[in-house]
Amino acid sequence: MSVEQSINLIWLSLGSVALVEFAAHAAPGAIVLDLQHGLWERGTLEAAIAVAGSSVPVIARCAENSPQAIAQPLDAGAASVLVPLVETADDARRAVAAGRYPPLGKRSAGGVRPLLAGVGAMLEADRHVAVGVLIETVRGVENAAAIAAVPGVDYLFVGTGDLALSRGTGDPGVIARDGAHVLQAARQAGLPCGLFTQDAAGARAALADGYRMAVSANDIDVVKQGFWAACRALG
Structure with a gap:
């Protein structure tokens, strides 16, 4: 997945393959499947990535920073993994190692989709996988420079919700300074x-500030607001 240009993201948590198809039809820069807090299971993950197809890259927000949690969405065909709660350079190194085949990492070879076209194609696909890390705690913000310097990290991503919890405040100015x-x-x-x-x-606003990826919509808010608007319209 290329992260050389600004990318508009649609974030999906409800575990609906049908919603992935609708989201892909809107032609965003990429789709994020939230495996940490969302309702995705292994079978629906595979189906969602198939529905998105090659036209819309899929980023998987992993359930945790572990070899299994990182390898599973990559085995399903995700273009990128976004590893949560990375707070130190060692955390980042673990994420990179789990996301790459040897000799660059420790990812185990296997899965259904990676081997469809053979081992050579599997290894070639590995060259295009992007490993992103979520900075979403005060400790992660403080160690951001060391995390960014870890070889194999392809991008950083600021998780504003968990960062506000870690800071103990959702004050927009405080979170904006951390993000900056x-x-x-x-x-x-x-x-x-x-x-x-x-x-x-x-x-x-985020893209204007220099961020290269930002979320334009998420399925929970889109569905919730649509239902509320319909009910209010009827009085």
């Missing part, structure tokens, strides 16, 4: 940086 700190660390390392945003207006 991570963004600067990414720039100094020559890496793109993304930001979790709630809607298109937030995404537009």
Whole structure:
């Protein structure tokens, strides 16, 4: 997955393959499947990636920073993994190792989709996988420069929700300063940086500030707001 240009993300948590198809039809830069907090299971993950097809890259927000949690979405055909709660350079090194085949990492070879075209194609696909890390705690913000310097990290991403919990405040100014700190660390390392945003207006502002990835819509809010609007329209 290329992260050389600005990418509009649609974030999906509800575990619906049908919603993935609708999201892909809207032609975003990429789709994020939230395996950490979402309702995705292995079978629906495989189906969702198949439905998205080659036209829309799929990023998997992993359930955790572990070899199995990172390898499973890659085995399903995800273009990128976004590894949560990375707080140190050692955390980042573990994520990179789990996301790459030897000799670059420790990822185990296997799965159904990677081997469809043979081992050679599996190894070639590995060259295009992007490993992203979520900075979403105060400790992660403080160590952002060291995390960004880890070889094999392809991009940083600021998780604003968990960061607000870690900070003990959702004050927009405080979170914005933390984000700017991570963004600067990414720039100094020559890496793109993304930001979790709630809607298109937030995404537009983030991209204008220099972030290269931002969330224009997420399925929970789109569905919730659609139902609320319909009910209110009837009085």
